[in-house]
Amino acid sequence: MPRRVDHDERRRQIADALVRTAARRGLHATGMREVAAEAGVSLRLVQYYFGTKEELLLGGMQYLAVQFGERAMARIRQSRQGGGPAIPRDVLSAILTQALPADDERRTFTLLSTAYLALSLTDPALAISPLVRNSNAVSDVLAAQLRAAQADGDMPADLNPDLEAVSLMTMSAGLGTSVLAGHSSLEQAQAVIDYHLRRLFPHVGQHDSGRP
Amino acid sequence: MPRRVDHDERRRQIADALVRTAARRGLHATGMREVAAEAGVSLRLVQYYFGTKEELLLGGMQYLAVQFGERAMARIRQSRQGGGPAIPRDVLSAILTQALPADDERRTFTLLSTAYLALSLTDPALAISPLVRNSNAVSDVLAAQLRAAQADGDMPADLNPDLEAVSLMTMSAGLGTSVLAGHSSLEQAQAVIDYHLRRLFPHVGQHDSGRP
DNA sequence: GCTATTACGGTACGAGCGTACCATGAAAGG
DNA sequence: CCTTTCATGGTACGCTCGTACCGTAATAGC
Numbered sequence: 001m002p003r004r005v006d007h008d009e010r011r012r013q014i015a016d017a018l019v020r021t022a023a024r025r026g027l028h029a030t031g032m033r034e035v036a037a038e039a040g041v042s043l044r045l046v047q048y049y050f051g052t053k054e055e056l057l058l059g060g061m062q063y064l065a066v067q068f069g070e071r072a073m074a075r076i077r078q079s080r081q082g083g084g085p086a087i088p089r090d091v092l093s094a095i096l097t098q099a100l101p102a103d104d105e106r107r108t109f110t111l112l113s114t115a116y117l118a119l120s121l122t123d124p125a126l127a128i129s130p131l132v133r134n135s136n137a138v139s140d141v142l143a144a145q146l147r148a149a150q151a152d153g154d155m156p157a158d159l160n161p162d163l164e165a166v167s168l169m170t171m172s173a174g175l176g177t178s179v180l181a182g183h184s185s186l187e188q189a190q191a192v193i194d195y196h197l198r199r200l201f202p203h204v205g206q207h208d209s210g211r212p
Numbered sequence: 213m214p215r216r217v218d219h220d221e222r223r224r225q226i227a228d229a230l231v232r233t234a235a236r237r238g239l240h241a242t243g244m245r246e247v248a249a250e251a252g253v254s255l256r257l258v259q260y261y262f263g264t265k266e267e268l269l270l271g272g273m274q275y276l277a278v279q280f281g282e283r284a285m286a287r288i289r290q291s292r293q294g295g296g297p298a299i300p301r302d303v304l305s306a307i308l309t310q311a312l313p314a315d316d317e318r319r320t321f322t323l324l325s326t327a328y329l330a331l332s333l334t335d336p337a338l339a340i341s342p343l344v345r346n347s348n349a350v351s352d353v354l355a356a357q358l359r360a361a362q363a364d365g366d367m368p369a370d371l372n373p374d375l376e377a378v379s380l381m382t383m384s385a386g387l388g389t390s391v392l393a394g395h396s397s398l399e400q401a402q403a404v405i406d407y408h409l410r411r412l413f414p415h416v417g418q419h420d421s422g423r424p
Numbered sequence: 425g426c427t428a429t430t431a432c433g434g435t436a437c438g439a440g441c442g443t444a445c446c447a448t449g450a451a452a453g454g
Numbered sequence: 455c456c457t458t459t460c461a462t463g464g465t466a467c468g469c470t471c472g473t474a475c476c477g478t479a480a481t482a483g484c
Contacts, residue, residue, distance in 0.1 A: 004460075022334075044461095044465095163404055166396055177385075178378075188375075243472080
């Protein structure tokens with residue numbers, strides 16, 4: 001057999017090119033030729049690693065989700081000073097803050113999340129199921145953290161963890177797009193998140209609200 | 213001069229066709245030919261009333277905004293029983309509930325709002341300014357109602373009207389898309405809204421949470 | 425009654441898209 | 455060594471899109 005190439009690596013390279021191009025010119029307006037040019041490969045190669053355009057778009061979506069997870073994990077790992085596990089409030093803050101377009105990477109994530117969602121709503125080819133699965137997973141994590149906080153007595157017992165989790169995730173996603181659209185500033189969005197975190201954790205001193 | 217035609221009426225007719233088609237097949241995938249066919253007119257006529265595609269898209273956006281305003285106004289007018297003005301809580305409920313995809317009309321509105329927002333983020337031609345202006349106007353109305361409620365003693369004085377207004381609007385928009393994406397059910401979304409309305413108005417009896 | 429203008433139909437053009445097809449170095453397996 | 459398989463390049467096809475161009479029935483103003 002001839003020289004072997006790491007297919008996953010190549011797919012990541014091309015998916016990254018897709019993300020960069022789509023963030024600049026729009027997801028729907030991004031063609032396979034443009035992705036190929038951005039990745040520095042030939043059109044044929046994009047076809048080779050992602051047979052069809054639909055597959056390419058799905059690949060880009062998955063690539064984004066993986067990136068998001070990795071960044072959130074890094075933030076959580078960083079927030080737990082000393083040896084103990086991270087406290088619920090910091091976990092929530094880390095996850096919610098990832099959805100705000102504070103730097104170019106997160107801006108791209110927020111922007112493309114919106115674009116993918118919009119496409120999924122009408123294009124049956126881009127199934128929304130992976131998107132839904134991802135979101136439900138995040139929401140479950142949030143709810144679990146809220147319940148843990150209630151068990152620790154850090155969060156009022158009369159609040160509903162599930163409803164608050166859905167609210168927070170929805171609000172966080174909405175705030176991200178809101179900032180992108182220019183409806184509110186990044187500081188305002190962060191203030192809204194902090195406001196609700198203070199409401200949920202009235203007695204936990206905030207030592208960090210999301211800046212690196 | 214030859215027979216005069218009501219241009220506004222024709223533009224409304226075509227914009228409505230655009231909205232219907234875009235809700236079905238996606239905004240980006242909707243072409244001028246398809247809009248023409250849906251409206252029962254020729255392609256040439258769409259060109260005649262909206263010179264270019266960009267203008268057509270902008271026209272559709274404005275059409276949506278007008279529809280939204282009219283529906284919200286109708287709900288508010290309907291909610292004030294007796295002769296007095298509507299109470300802040302009902303006004304808020306009416307506006308927030310309009311963003312939930314409870315029927316086909318509202319579903320179309322939510323869906324296309326997301327699509328327009330996504331397009332605006334990368335397409336400089338579709339200026340986000342009108343979209344921003346609309347949202348800011350709604351947000352201002354919400355904040356004013358919250359302040360009025362505080363003045364009446366119906367809302368705790370320690371809550372921040374502006375932050376709460378932004379939160380509510382963002383959350384309401386986010387919930388709408390969340391329902392469309394299948395992240396949560398309509399009932400869940402309504403529950404989240406009611407939950408926050410109860411939090412803001414602890415002493416106002418809810419007589420109606422949005423069903424017609 | 426002529427004329428200028430309005431409201432519309434049909435159609436062709438150039439560009440760009442996704443996809444399919446054909447060719448070819450290069451290296452692993454026998 | 456020779457063959458098979460992998461990774462890649464190039465290119466042409468068919469389609470659809472937005473736009474521009476040409477034509478024309480009908481009517482209001484002079």
